[in-house]
Amino acid sequence: MADSGVLLKRGSCRSTWLRVRKARPQLILSRRPRRRLGSLRWCGRRRLRRRLLQAQAAGVDWREGARQVSRAAAARRPNTATPSPIPSPTPASEPESEPEFESASSCHRPLLIPPVRPVGPGRALLLLPVEQGFTFSGICRVTCLYGQVQVFGFTISQGQPAQDIFSVYTHSCLSIHALHYSLPEESKKELKREARNLLKSHLNLDDRRWSMQNFSPQCSIVLLEHLKTATVNFITSYPGSSYIFVQESPAPQIKPEYLALRSVGIRREKKRKGLQLTESTLSALEELVNVSCEEVDGCPVILVCGSQDVGKSTFNRYLINQLLNSLPCVDYLECDLGQTEFTPPGCISLLNITEPVLGPPFTHLRTPQKMVYYGQPSCKNNYENYIDIVKYVFSAYKRESPLIVNTMGWVSDQGLLLLIDLIRLLSPSHVVQFRSDHSKYMPDLTPQYVDDMDGLYTKSKTKMRNRRFRLAAFADALEFADEEKESPVEFTGHKLIGVYTDFAFRITPRNRESHNKILRDLSILSYLSQLQPPMPKPLSPLHSLTPYQVPFNAVALRITHSDVAPTHILYAVNASWVGLCKIQDDVRGYTNGPILLAQTPICDCLGFGICRGIDMEKRLYHILTPVPPEELRTVNCLLVGAIAIPHCVLKCQHGIEGTVPYVTTDYNFKLPGASEKIGAREPEEAHKEKPYRRPKFCRKMK
Numbered sequence: 134m135a136d137s138g139v140l141l142k143r144g145s146c147r148s149t150w151l152r153v154r155k156a157r158p159q160l161i162l163s164r165r166p167r168r169r170l171g172s173l174r175w176c177g178r179r180r181l182r183r184r185l186l187q188a189q190a191a192g193v194d195w196r197e198g199a200r201q202v203s204r205a206a207a208a209r210r211p212n213t214a215t216p217s218p219i220p221s222p223t224p225a226s227e228p229e230s231e232p233e234f235e236s237a238s239s240c241h242r243p244l245l246i247p248p249v250r251p252v253g254p255g256r257a258l259l260l261l262p263v264e265q266g267f268t269f270s271g272i273c274r275v276t277c278l279y280g281q282v283q284v285f286g287f288t289i290s291q292g293q294p295a296q297d298i299f300s301v302y303t304h305s306c307l308s309i310h311a312l313h314y315s316l317p318e319e320s321k322k323e324l325k326r327e328a329r330n331l332l333k334s335h336l337n338l339d340d341r342r343w344s345m346q347n348f349s350p351q352c353s354i355v356l357l358e359h360l361k362t363a364t365v366n367f368i369t370s371y372p373g374s375s376y377i378f379v380q381e382s383p384a385p386q387i388k389p390e391y392l393a394l395r396s397v398g399i400r401r402e403k404k405r406k407g408l409q410l411t412e413s414t415l416s417a418l419e420e421l422v423n424v425s426c427e428e429v430d431g432c433p434v435i436l437v438c439g440s441q442d443v444g445k446s447t448f449n450r451y452l453i454n455q456l457l458n459s460l461p462c463v464d465y466l467e468c469d470l471g472q473t474e475f476t477p478p479g480c481i482s483l484l485n486i487t488e489p490v491l492g493p494p495f496t497h498l499r500t501p502q503k504m505v506y507y508g509q510p511s512c513k514n515n516y517e518n519y520i521d522i523v524k525y526v527f528s529a530y531k532r533e534s535p536l537i538v539n540t541m542g543w544v545s546d547q548g549l550l551l552l553i554d555l556i557r558l559l560s561p562s563h564v565v566q567f568r569s570d571h572s573k574y575m576p577d578l579t580p581q582y583v584d585d586m587d588g589l590y591t592k593s594k595t596k597m598r599n600r601r602f603r604l605a606a607f608a609d610a611l612e613f614a615d616e617e618k619e620s621p622v623e624f625t626g627h628k629l630i631g632v633y634t635d636f637a638f639r640i641t642p643r644n645r646e647s648h649n650k651i652l653r654d655l656s657i658l659s660y661l662s663q664l665q666p667p668m669p670k671p672l673s674p675l676h677s678l679t680p681y682q683v684p685f686n687a688v689a690l691r692i693t694h695s696d697v698a699p700t701h702i703l704y705a706v707n708a709s710w711v712g713l714c715k716i717q718d719d720v721r722g723y724t725n726g727p728i729l730l731a732q733t734p735i736c737d738c739l740g741f742g743i744c745r746g747i748d749m750e751k752r753l754y755h756i757l758t759p760v761p762p763e764e765l766r767t768v769n770c771l772l773v774g775a776i777a778i779p780h781c782v783l784k785c786q787h788g789i790e791g792t793v794p795y796v797t798t799d800y801n802f803k804l805p806g807a808s809e810k811i812g813a814r815e816p817e818e819a820h821k822e823k824p825y826r827r828p829k830f831c832r833k834m835k
Contacts, residue, residue, distance in 0.1 A: 249401075251393035252340045255359030260344065261311035263351040268308040268407040271399030272299050272378050272492075274360045278335055279328045280353025281314040285408070286418075286454035287489040288312065291331060297360055299492025300399070302377050303652065305408040305447070307491070311353040324350060357397045364496070366672055367662035368655065371781040377655070413633045414448065417565055418455055420630065424563070425535040426459050434536045434559060436627075438552055439567025440575060441542030441645065444634040446474060448565070449539055450490045456535060462487045464536040468523055468555065471510035471649060474539065475499040477660050477741055478653040479508050479776045481522050483529050495655040503529040506712035506738040508693035508774020510653065511543070516551060516589055518733065520558070525735050527559060544575045547589060552578075554588035556627070565630045580626035654779035657710070660741060661782070663759035674787050676794075680745055680755040681765065685726025688754070688768065689716065693733045694775040702729060705773055706754070707747050708783070708795045712772040713760055714738045720769050726752065733772070739764050743778060744771075 248267065250258045259267060261282065276295040281288060285307055289296055300307040316324070325345055332341050335356055344354055369375040379398055394401055410418075424433050435452070437445050449465075456463045465484045467473050474494045476482050482504035490497050505522045512519035530536060538559060544552060556564065556578065564578055576582060584594050665672055690702055697705050716736045720728050742758030758765070783795050 249390045249393050250340065250343055251389070251396065252336055252356070255396050255398075257357045257393040257397050258336070258340060258344065259309070259355040259357055260347055261309065261353045261355065262349065263311050263313055263353075266308040266310040266404065266407070268306050268402045268404050269394070269399045270300050270302065270306050270402050270406075271394075271397070272297070272301070272360045272365065273397050273399050274298070274358040275309065276335070276356040276358070278354045278356050279331050280351070281312045282353050282355055283310045283312050284308070285489075285491050286451040286458075287491065288458050290314075295358070296489065296491055297362070297496075299378070299496040301493055301496070303648075303655075304493045306402045306406045308404075308407045309355060311351075313351065316350060321350060324348075328354070357394075357399070359396065359398050361668060363665040363668055363672075364659050364662040366668075367665050368495075368658050370672055371658070371785050373781070374655075374658075408447070410451070411633055411635060413631065414444075417630045417632050418448075418452055421452060421563060421565075422455050422459070425456055432532050432535050433563055434538065434561040435563045435565060436538040436540065436556060436559060436561035437565045437567070438540045438544065438578065439542065439632075440544050440572040443542075443567040443569050443572050444632075445539065445542070445567055446472065446494075448567070448632070449474065449537055452537060453486055454489045454491070457486070457489055460534065462534050464530060464534050466527060466530070466536060466538045466559075469539050469541045470507055470512060470519075471541070472652060473656065476501060476504060477656050477776070478510055479506060479774055480738065481505050481507055481519075481526050483526050485534070493655075494652070495659040498656070498659050504738045505735060506693075506714060506741075506772050506774065508712070508733075508772060508776065510649075510776070512541075512551075513543075513547075514694070516547070518735075519551075520554060520590055522735055523555065524558060545573055549575070550587070550589045553583055553586050554591050556583050557588065557591045561627050563630060564627045565632055567632050567634060569634045577629065577631070579629050583627075653776070654781075657776075657779055658782075660759070661743075664757070675743075675757065675782065676745075676786050676789065678757060680757040682748075682751075683754040683756055685752040685754070686723045686728065687720070687726075689718075689720045689728040689730050689770045690773070691730040691733055691770065692773050699729055702727060703747055706744050706771065708778070709744055709773050710776050710778050711742055711744050711756070712738045712774070713740050713742055713756075713758060713765070713768045714770040714772055715767050716770045718769075730770070734770065736770060738772070739768060743782075 248260060250260075252258045261267060261280075274295045275282075275284065275289065275298050277289045277291050277293065279291050281290045283289070284296065284298055287296070298307060298309075319327075325348055328348060329341055329345060332344060332354070336344070365378055369378060379400075390401070421433070421435055437449055439445050453463050453465070463486045465475065465486055467476065467480065467482045467484070470479055470481070472478070472494070473480055473482070474490075475484050475486075475498055477498075480501075482501035484499055484501045486499070488497075503526050505526055507519065507522060538555075538561060540552060540555060541548065566575070566578055568575060587593050661675065664675065664678055690706060692702065692705055714734070714736045716734050718734075740758055740760035742756045742760065744754055745757050746755035747753070748755065754771070760768075784793065786793055
């Protein structure tokens with residue numbers, strides 16, 4: 134209810150507006166944003182006068198309604214609280230667009246307080262009532278000064294370190310929700326004194342007074358700060374990438390809340406734009422968290438499967454954050470080559486996660502425990518090599534913490550058979566199967582169905598086992614303890630958990646490939662940002678960084694995705710994204726080089742780099758990589774796959790005069806192999822300014 138003092142000061146303008154509000158149910162006025170009478174133009178005033186006359190003719194007693202509203206506002210005005218500049222609507226006409234800061238109590242509705250207050254340059258204070266949320270877009274650093282809040286499933290309490298939140302344009306907006314927390318048996322005065330002491334080290338006197346005036350039990354006080362990292366600066370330095378982190382408002386506003394949030398680098402969004410979890414998703418999360426924390430049957434292995442764009446990756450992040458609220462770490466096995474979570478694309482990896490993931494994949498790349506570079510965003514050309522790599526990486530799992538297995542979105546035809554092979558080989562305790570109204574049909578992967586179906590390389594129980602390899606040999610390769618060797622060999626069954634999702638925004642089949650390519654490019658840019666100096670030092674162009682010099686006879690070469698003639702190997706390696714790997718064979722016996730491998734090895738990948746030049750006279754590779762020198766000493770193999778360097782890295786080389794290296798406008802796209810599809814021919818109306826993948830050997834970036 135609005136303050137009576139504000140009503141009396143507005144005089145006739147407020148009375149006129151009350152007349153319209155009283156007549157609104159009978160007249161069914163427009164739902165456009167309401168405007169004060171003083172800001173209406175002549176035509177608007179005439180329209181308002183006409184509606185008032187219609188209301189009077191309909192018999193609406195607007196004078197009595199205005200008196201009742203004024204008396205009720207005067208009776209509810211508090212004596213100590215500061216009047217709110219934003220009048221709260223009455224319960225009968227409360228709009229649905231502002232449910233986020235509504236009081237939790239239905240019997241007693243306190244004054245609506247300003248939710249955001251600027252507390253300095255690049256800082257804002259957010260005060261959230263219990264069970265209320267604040268949905269936003271942008272990036273910021275969040276510190277819980279008092280109370281307890283939750284972001285993307287991770288709980289942040291007072292006294293905990295600040296967390297970097299990335300609510301970016303490519304994914305659903307994130308929300309900060311205030312949670313219930315246990316209160317000591319103290320009076321409100323004592324609680325205020327405790328909160329005031331906690332705020333002393335973060336806020337000045339005026340900001341603390343404002344917080345105490347609007348303080349209520351079970352509320353949470355959050356500090357929002359401007360966030361700038363080397364990764365964000367590096368990605369936004371390329372044209373077209375700045376919109377990912379910060380979205381400007383289409384109509385600039387001058388509201389204090391908007392200006393305060395803009396200084397932080399975020400923007401408030403409607404609740405419907407935030408992440409919405411279905412009841413089946415919440416039920417599955419609760420069940421998996423309880424099973425992981427009980428530790429009765431050991432650490433569970435949770436395999437998440439489903440078609441494309443149904444929310445598997447979002448579910449995995451939310452589940453990781455929920456588990457980290459109770460457990461010190463969570464293991465994660467990445468089996469999706471195209472949309473990896475913690476590494477650049479084209480990898481199968483095993484990671485131990487100890488920090489929450491509060492953003493999309495390109496904001497939280499991690500160093501894996503074990504990683505193999507497959508070299509392609511899909512395994513449709515070599516299923517057997519994919520299965521062998523999964524076995525090799527899974528052998529490093531020590532069963533000391535829960536394991537989450539992420540799978541591909543290819544669940545039709547041979548992709549479904551490959552998924553059945555993975556279930557048999559990994560023996561998960563729980564299989565979470567996603568489906569939606571728009572996803573492709575996928576049968577329920579019950580234990581009975583998996584037992585009766587043949588996979589690509591495994592047979593059902595009624596037929597002969599495994600035509601390519603035996604499960605017994607697989608169990609020996611895992612090197613389990615003696616008491617565990619018997620259980621992994623036979624598939625003992627799993628519990629199937631079905632999850633239904635329904636997203637308001639979906640990627641269409643027409644733009645899915647371009648959207649996925651953008652996400653892969655962002656992951657590579659995020660990895661290359663590790664080459665930049667820490668903040669607040671300025672960015673350094675990639676061509677200005679000093680590369681490592683690697684002799685030809687120190688490393689072996691292999692093109693993983695295509696057969697290339699030996700005379701053209703160096704053409705393919707130059708200006709390419711390379712995996713820095715370690716093989717068991719000794720390559721130091723060769724004198725000249727280059728050393729070429731006949732088959733693609735299954736070996737550990739220590740990192741990635743760019744071969745930015747080849748010196749044919751000195752027989753050296755010039756490799757630009759963020760991998761530490763102590764790990765580079767063990768690298769003896771370079772793998773080149775179908776994962777390409779983002780075009781913006783080659784086309785936007787700042788500070789170069791004249792011709793840009795590795796970029797040309799004189800290129801014949803009719804040549805076989807000149808396009809992304811090997812052997813395909815494109816029409817003459819091909820795009821110009823394409824990255825040149827066949828430069829001269831000795832040409833380097835200046």
